[in-house]
Amino acid sequence: MTRAHPFTGGAVSxxxxxxxxxxxxxxxxxxxxxxxCLGAWALGAGRAVRLGLLAxxxxxxxxxxxxxxxxxxxxxxxxxxxxxxxxxxxxAVAQGxxxxxxxxxxxxxxxxxxxxxxxxxxxxxRWPWSAAFLLVATLDAAERFGDQAxxxxxxxxxxxxxxxxxxxxxxxxxxxxVFPLLLTSLTEADDRALALESRGLTHHGPRTAxxxxxxxxxDRIIRWGSLTVVVAVAWWRWIAA
Amino acid sequence: MAxxxxxxxxxxxxxxxxxxxxxxxxxxxxxxxxNGDVTWLTGALGSGTSTLLLTLSGLAPRLTGGDLSxxxxxxxxxxxxxSPLLDGxxxxxxxxxxxxxxxxxxxxxxxxxxxxxxGWPRARILSAVAEAMRRVGIxxxxxxxxxxxxxxxxxxxxxxALLAAAPLAWLLDEPFSALDRDARQRLGALLRELAREGAxxxxxxxxxxxxxxxxxxxxxxxxxxVALDGDPQELLASDAMLTTGASxxxxxxxxxxxxxxxxxxxxxAALISxxxxxxxxxxxxxxxxPEKSGPQRLRLDDVxxxxxxxxxxxxxxxxxxxxxxxxxxxxxxxxxxxxxxRLAMALEQPxxxxxxxxxxxxxxxxxxxxxxxxxxxxxxxxxxxxxxSVRGECSVAPTLAGWDSARxxxxxxxxxxxxxxxxxxxxxxxxxPLPRRRLVALASILVTDPMLLLLDEPTAALDGAxxxxxxxxxxxxxxxxxxxxxxxxxxxxxxxxxxxxxxLERGRIVHDGAVRDVxxxxxxxxxxxxxxxxxxxxxxxxxxxxxxxxVLTLALRL
Numbered sequence: 001m002t003r004a005h006p007f008t009g010g011a012v013s014x015x016x017x018x019x020x021x022x023x024x025x026x027x028x029x030x031x032x033x034x035x036x037c038l039g040a041w042a043l044g045a046g047r048a049v050r051l052g053l054l055a056x057x058x059x060x061x062x063x064x065x066x067x068x069x070x071x072x073x074x075x076x077x078x079x080x081x082x083x084x085x086x087x088x089x090x091x092a093v094a095q096g097x098x099x100x101x102x103x104x105x106x107x108x109x110x111x112x113x114x115x116x117x118x119x120x121x122x123x124x125x126r127w128p129w130s131a132a133f134l135l136v137a138t139l140d141a142a143e144r145f146g147d148q149a150x151x152x153x154x155x156x157x158x159x160x161x162x163x164x165x166x167x168x169x170x171x172x173x174x175x176x177x178v179f180p181l182l183l184t185s186l187t188e189a190d191d192r193a194l195a196l197e198s199r200g201l202t203h204h205g206p207r208t209a210x211x212x213x214x215x216x217x218x219d220r221i222i223r224w225g226s227l228t229v230v231v232a233v234a235w236w237r238w239i240a241a
Numbered sequence: 242m243a244x245x246x247x248x249x250x251x252x253x254x255x256x257x258x259x260x261x262x263x264x265x266x267x268x269x270x271x272x273x274x275x276n277g278d279v280t281w282l283t284g285a286l287g288s289g290t291s292t293l294l295l296t297l298s299g300l301a302p303r304l305t306g307g308d309l310s311x312x313x314x315x316x317x318x319x320x321x322x323x324s325p326l327l328d329g330x331x332x333x334x335x336x337x338x339x340x341x342x343x344x345x346x347x348x349x350x351x352x353x354x355x356x357x358x359x360g361w362p363r364a365r366i367l368s369a370v371a372e373a374m375r376r377v378g379i380x381x382x383x384x385x386x387x388x389x390x391x392x393x394x395x396x397x398x399x400x401x402a403l404l405a406a407a408p409l410a411w412l413l414d415e416p417f418s419a420l421d422r423d424a425r426q427r428l429g430a431l432l433r434e435l436a437r438e439g440a441x442x443x444x445x446x447x448x449x450x451x452x453x454x455x456x457x458x459x460x461x462x463x464x465x466x467v468a469l470d471g472d473p474q475e476l477l478a479s480d481a482m483l484t485t486g487a488s489x490x491x492x493x494x495x496x497x498x499x500x501x502x503x504x505x506x507x508x509x510a511a512l513i514s515x516x517x518x519x520x521x522x523x524x525x526x527x528x529x530x531p532e533k534s535g536p537q538r539l540r541l542d543d544v545x546x547x548x549x550x551x552x553x554x555x556x557x558x559x560x561x562x563x564x565x566x567x568x569x570x571x572x573x574x575x576x577x578x579x580x581x582x583r584l585a586m587a588l589e590q591p592x593x594x595x596x597x598x599x600x601x602x603x604x605x606x607x608x609x610x611x612x613x614x615x616x617x618x619x620x621x622x623x624x625x626x627x628x629x630s631v632r633g634e635c636s637v638a639p640t641l642a643g644w645d646s647a648r649x650x651x652x653x654x655x656x657x658x659x660x661x662x663x664x665x666x667x668x669x670x671x672x673x674p675l676p677r678r679r680l681v682a683l684a685s686i687l688v689t690d691p692m693l694l695l696l697d698e699p700t701a702a703l704d705g706a707x708x709x710x711x712x713x714x715x716x717x718x719x720x721x722x723x724x725x726x727x728x729x730x731x732x733x734x735x736x737x738x739x740x741x742x743x744x745l746e747r748g749r750i751v752h753d754g755a756v757r758d759v760x761x762x763x764x765x766x767x768x769x770x771x772x773x774x775x776x777x778x779x780x781x782x783x784x785x786x787x788x789x790x791x792v793l794t795l796a797l798r799l
Binding site for chain 1: 295304305323327336340342343344355356357359362366388406586588607609611613615616617625626637641642686
């Protein structure tokens with residue numbers, strides 16, 4: 001399967017986020033959320049759906065308690081006893097589905113994002129290097145931070161620090177990891193600055209894309225289509241109504 | 242291919258002090274570095290060679306902070322306030338892993354990063370990348386992911402990445418440190434070619450063997466000043482090198498210890514040629530080193546391993562180590578040596594086969610179950626430090642092992658003294674030069690007297706004195722019954738400390754025998770002491786440096 005141009009995924013995700021804010025809740029946002037989940041599965045970004053569920057589940061719970069359980073009248077009587085606030089349930093479902101759609105669309109973009117292809121595409125389009133590199137470096141920094149944490153954890157484990165086991169054991173290991181991690185990350189940032197400067201990555205002049213991704217007709221149709229859908233829905237919601 | 246421009250550096254009364262440091266790292270350097278020469282910078286630990294490269298590149302103090310006085314001129318101008326690569330100056334730091342761009346999917350793209358940033362036409366970039374890969378000999382790595390390379394492979398990729406940008410000047414800090422024998426020779430030849438093409442090549446290196454045939458000029462720094470400046474062959478043969486604390490060649494050090502007059506031989510061949518033709522009286526009976534038969538410390542049975550989604554790294558490794566044994570793991574970059582050590586420490590689990598470390602099967606265990614009875618030194622230990630002081634770093638393992646404070650204090654003092662670190666005991670490890678950080682990492686594992694030491698390049702980038710301390714420390718541990726499994730490209734360390742050598746090729750052990758058998762042109766350099774011992778007819782049990790020195794001293798009296 002030919003990979004989409006790096007800008008296409010970003011355009012579709014942004015359109016999905018815009019639709020989540022525009023579409024009427026809860027029906028529109030629930031449908032959108034389901035569509036995003038299906039799309040993510042189909043495109044091999046099922047991990048984004050799982051991560052999205054993990055991220056929004058606590059917020060769903062909080063919304064449910066704050067609005068559905070503790071919300072105002074009129075109250076719904078449940079078949080197994082007890083009551084829930086009718087407007088609270090509507091609000092919780094509406095906001096919960098809206099939030100889930102936004103989070104999942106963002107995660108699907110992040111999971112499918114290839115920073116190297118994105119940079120090549122940005123260079124080919126003569127986009128401002130600083131902005132494109134900042135985005136990639138930020139994502140890379142997260143990976144580097146993770147690598148550094150792994151190295152430190154390994155170093156500490158080889159000296160005898162227990163980081164696995166009960167919650168108590170894990171909790172005790174956290175400070176031993178966090179403070180050195182922050183310190184070494186600062187030191188690494190200095191080394192990293194030297195490295196980037198020595199490789200010419202901080203230079204602001206023109207660059208050449210060595211392997212620019214193909215921007216196919218389908219990619220362009222998808223991007224323009226996404227924009228058209230957003231504009232059409234916005235028109236339908238706010239102007240036609 | 243000759244360069245169409247040239248670059249030279251002039252440093253005048255150059256002084257530099259890092260932020261929050263009281264002493265100057267450089268103190269009044271006057272130096273002119275011309276194109277067409279390979280200049281070799283060396284000195285004892287903390288002499289200022291790395292700092293000099295940083296200031297010459299214009300990266301210090303612009304990015305490091307600190308105070309610079311005096312002047313540096315590139316072709317008569319101030320260093321530009323932008324990436325040195327844009328002005329044709331290539332700088333390579335001592336930690337290659339840190340210097341990867343992070344924007345490349347594979348090695349091919351990594352090498353293209355410099356030319357891409359220079360805005361060259363695409364066709365020129367592709368041609369330069371292919372040529373750089375060919376000259377460094379890394380075509381086979383083209384599709385590999387940069388972050389998944391071994392230390393030596395990364396070092397070669399970075400050299401190719403700089404080469405692709407066709408710099409006029411090279412400032413290289415310990416470029417040989419993680420390279421195998423073949424790659425070292427190839428890099429040495431490349432540096433000579435670059436100088437012949439008109440580049441200005443400056444290399445900071447503590448290994449005299451790598452540089453003596455490559456360098457046109459030797460500059461020795463001592464406490465931030467130029468102590469010696471001259472012809473490498475002449476300086477290495479003189480007494481002057483010894484007084485600065487800088488590393489000299491193995492043969493020159495051996496000759497000095499045996500009392501050879503100056504100019505001393507600086508190669509093993511020259512040393513042998515100076516020996517009397519008559520048969521030498523070899524003192525004492527030559528008794529081979531006894532086979533080590535202590536309790537088993539490590540055993541691998543038909544171990545297979547591959548990283549997630551990657552090709553197999555190890556394919557059926559079987560080995561055993563007894564207490565008191567010191568075994569070396571040799572092989573080319575990427576042969577699987579570091580992975581084997583990680584398996585022994587339970588940092589990885591085999592995909593097939595079993596690993597027994599200290600009679601515990603590692604399956605289902607982690608390194609914390611083996612510490613502190615097993616000591617593990619990472620390939621880049623300087624990136625594995627996490628305490629606020631050198632003493633604190635050494636106290637981590639004994640504290641976690643439940644030692645009382647008096648015992649911890651005694652043990653840390655002893656190990657710091659053993660490795661020459663007492664004077665920096667209260668300093669932050671990250672305030673020390675890179676080689677000393679490596680010593681701190683070694684001290685932090687030796688402090689608990691482990692029964693098994695797993696060491697990945699324990700002497701990389703150390704000066705001669707520090708290397709001697711590490712050799713003595715490791716020999717002391719094996720004499721007490723500890724087993725050692727070490728990866729090393731340092732032939733002297735291998736010859737002085739190891740009893741047995743394992744040669745790893747493509748994840749399999751293809752040789753298991755005497756160290757002297759692998760210390761040849763094939764995988765590692767043969768140290769001068771061994772060459773002399775073979776010439777003198779010393780048996781394997783009596784071929785270490787001190788024994789060779791004793792015989793040579795006798796020979797000189799004849």
